[in-house]
Amino acid sequence: MAELTLKIEKNNPLTTTLTYEIMPDEHKAAKRGIPPKTDFNAWYPFIVEAAELVDKRYPIKGMDVWMPYGWKAMRLIDGITHSEMERTGHGEVRFPLLIPYNLLDKENALVSKLKAARDAGVDPSEMRMDEVAEGFSKEVYWVKNAGENELDVPMFLRPTSETAMYTLFPLWIRSHADLPLKTYQVVNTFRYETKQTRSFIRVREIHFFEAHTAHVDEDDATKQIEEDLQIVDNLMKELGLTVIKTRRPVWDTFPGAWYTIAIDVIMPDGRALQIASCHHYRDQWAQAFDVKYEDIDGEQKYVHQTTYGMSERLMGAVIGIHGDGKGVVFPPHVAPTQAVIVPILTKDRKNEVMEISAEIKDRLWKAGIRTELDDRDIRPGQKYYDWEIKGVPLRIEIGPRDLDNESVMLVYRDGMKDSTVIKEVESGVKNGLDEFASRISKTAREGHEKTIKPLPKLKKKDDGDWGFTEVIEEGFVYEMAFDGNDAEAQVIEDISGLSFLGEAVKEYQTEKECIMTGKSTKKKVYLAKTY
RNA sequence: CGGAGCGUGGCGCAGUCCGGUAGCGCACUGCAAUGGGGUUGCAGGGGUCGCAGGUUCAAAUCCUGUCGCUCCGACCA
Numbered sequence: 002m003a004e005l006t007l008k009i010e011k012n013n014p015l016t017t018t019l020t021y022e023i024m025p026d027e028h029k030a031a032k033r034g035i036p037p038k039t040d041f042n043a044w045y046p047f048i049v050e051a052a053e054l055v056d057k058r059y060p061i062k063g064m065d066v067w068m069p070y071g072w073k074a075m076r077l078i079d080g081i082t083h084s085e086m087e088r089t090g091h092g093e094v095r096f097p098l099l100i101p102y103n104l105l106d107k108e109n110a111l112v113s114k115l116k117a118a119r120d121a122g123v124d125p126s127e128m129r130m131d132e133v134a135e136g137f138s139k140e141v142y143w144v145k146n147a148g149e150n151e152l153d154v155p156m157f158l159r160p161t162s163e164t165a166m167y168t169l170f171p172l173w174i175r176s177h178a179d180l181p182l183k184t185y186q187v188v189n190t191f192r193y194e195t196k197q198t199r200s201f202i203r204v205r206e207i208h209f210f211e212a213h214t215a216h217v218d219e220d221d222a223t224k225q226i227e228e229d230l231q232i233v234d235n236l237m238k239e240l241g242l243t244v245i246k247t248r249r250p251v252w253d254t255f256p257g258a259w260y261t262i263a264i265d266v267i268m269p270d271g272r273a274l275q276i277a278s279c280h281h282y283r284d285q286w287a288q289a290f291d292v293k294y295e296d297i298d299g300e301q302k303y304v305h306q307t308t309y310g311m312s313e314r315l316m317g318a319v320i321g322i323h324g325d326g327k328g329v330v331f332p333p334h335v336a337p338t339q340a341v342i343v344p345i346l347t348k349d350r351k352n353e354v355m356e357i358s359a360e361i362k363d364r365l366w367k368a369g370i371r372t373e374l375d376d377r378d379i380r381p382g383q384k385y386y387d388w389e390i391k392g393v394p395l396r397i398e399i400g401p402r403d404l405d406n407e408s409v410m411l412v413y414r415d416g417m418k419d420s421t422v423i424k425e426v427e428s429g430v431k432n433g434l435d436e437f438a439s440r441i442s443k444t445a446r447e448g449h450e451k452t453i454k455p456l457p458k459l460k461k462k463d464d465g466d467w468g469f470t471e472v473i474e475e476g477f478v479y480e481m482a483f484d485g486n487d488a489e490a491q492v493i494e495d496i497s498g499l500s501f502l503g504e505a506v507k508e509y510q511t512e513k514e515c516i517m518t519g520k521s522t523k524k525k526v527y528l529a530k531t532y
Numbered sequence: 533c534g535g536a537g538c539g540u541g542g543c544g545c546a547g548u549c550c551g552g553u554a555g556c557g558c559a560c561u562g563c564a565a566u567g568g569g570g571u572u573g574c575a576g577g578g579g580u581c582g583c584a585g586g587u588u589c590a591a592a593u594c595c596u597g598u599c600g601c602u603c604c605g606a607c608c609a
Contacts, residue, residue: 034543034544034558050543058542060582060599060600060601061600062600062601062602139533139607139608140607140608160609161609190609192608192609194607194608195533195606195607195608196606196607196608197602197603197604203608203609207609209609255609263609274609275609276609277609278609310609311609312609314609343568345567345568346567347566347567347568348565348566348567351567378567379567379570379571380566380567380569380570380571381567381568381569382567382568382569382570382571383569383570383571384569385569385570386569386570387570398568400567400568401568402568403568410568532609
């Protein structure tokens with residue numbers, strides 16, 4: 002559709018008419034070539050480049066170049082994470098990118114040990130056919146040469162940092178006085194993705210946040226997970242996102258984790274995007290890496306560990322959830338530019354308008370509002386479209402008419418219009434941005450709720466196979482009461498074409514009938530297509 | 533890692549079948565008027581046609597190889 006519009010020729014009524022027939026409502030957006038958001042697979046990649054968040058032209062699949070505007074937004078998101086880490090007493094560390102291959106032995110030993118234990122101790126009916134723990138071996142980048150020599154011990158680029166960190170943890174942890182050890186780092190990690198990549202959502206060089214903690218016992222580690230989930234809540238509030246928290250099914254748990262809590266958002270196409278996860282390792286990794294401490298009674302004990310991970314998927318979620326047909330919509334907390342001043346210049350009062358605009362920019366900046374003055378010599382309308390596509394929450398219009406009234410026009414990214422007297426522009430803008438933040442959070446929450454439906458009832462068909470009483474619609478996440486085993490879970494996955502996200506952290510208030518076994522349960526399970 | 537497709541100014545494309553001066557729209561530069569939702573006029577700049585070989589008087593076009601990307605299937609945050 003976009004192409005058609007771009008090809009409109011003057012004096013060619015046919016093409017012009019055709020365009021209007023196809024997309025009467027989309028015509029304006031299409032002038033920039035923005036696909037409608039309902040076509041999410043086209044909208045998303047277009048918008049991330051048009052808003053100048055990334056440049057995808059770097060010739061490696063899954064490795065985009067962060068552009069200043071996009072990187073600024075990411076840094077602002079990271080800023081929230083950093084301050085939450087500081088608030089909760091984590092220390093920032095930075096481990097090397099390269100990990101020597103032989104350090105993996107310990108990790109591999111752990112994985113195979115766990116697998117053997119699970120195979121031995123688990124009821125075969127609980128097993129899934131495709132259960133294989135292979136670790137990361139297939140998806141790491143290798144460094145096998147240095148200069149002209151082949152390395153004796155090859156190294157790989159970290160896909161995550163457990164191995165690197167837990168090599169040093171035994172040296173850092175001697176006694177119970179060293180615990181809890183709470184560390185985190187924000188680094189790039191690498192995974193050789195073979196699947197289709199997507200800016201921020203599935204990339205090969207990941208902008209990764211990982212917190213790693215060590216505790217005296219399981220209980221203290223569990224408290225850490227609770228703190229992590231509190232941090233997630235705080236972060237999501239600032240980003241205006243509504244999330245689903247689930248305990249991942251065992252078969253989808255990170256190797257060596259006792260359990261995993263995953264945090265997903267539902268993207269506009271109804272697919273779940275995992276944006277954070279917390280793992281409780283108990284002492285499994287500690288045993289593999291020999292991370293011990295001396296307790297109060299002089300006894301050597303293994304620590305209990307947790308990790309908490311996030312990535313630039315947070316950006317992907319913000320763009321996907323808040324964006325609209327005109328472009329990105331940034332929540333004020335993480336908007337690189339929170340307010341843009343567009344001066345309306347007329348020949349006779351140009352200087353006067355510019356002077357006041359610059360003065361207001363200065364005042365807002367001093368009041369802590371990231372403000373930009375767009376003094377480009379183009380028409381105002383063009384500027385509006387430019388800043389809309391970039392998702393700036395507030396546009397301040399200042400023209401001769403406003404000066405006469407000693408006020409300015411405030412136009413929010415969601416279309417809300419207001420005005421404020423110049424004298425009180427700081428407080429007017431601050432309040433306005435707060436209200437805007439609440440509005441987009443509310444819209445996001447409503448969208449989230451609308452996208453979740455109860456799973457249709459199951460029944461056994463004449464041929465003995467299970468089926469649904471209603472069709473599974475595309476574009477939704479489903480919830481159900483479920484208390485079955487892994488094999489039964491797989492049946493549901495197979496016939497629905499959806500994946501188990503896991504058991505909701507928040508259970509049903511009252512007992513319900515398990516969709517498969519009929520058992521009474523409060524367990525709420527989410528099913529979705531995933532990224 | 534298997535199957536299909538595509539590489540031509542910054543972006544989107546035409547030209548390739550049938551070899552013969554590399555084009556269009558948008559974007560960009562300069563000047564002027566305009567300026568409260570994509571303004572108009574005039575004048576400009578920019579491309580080893582992914583790369584390497586080959587065929588030919590002549591290659592974006594034909595042949596071979598290679599690299600990269602996109603889309604669909606097995607593995608993952």
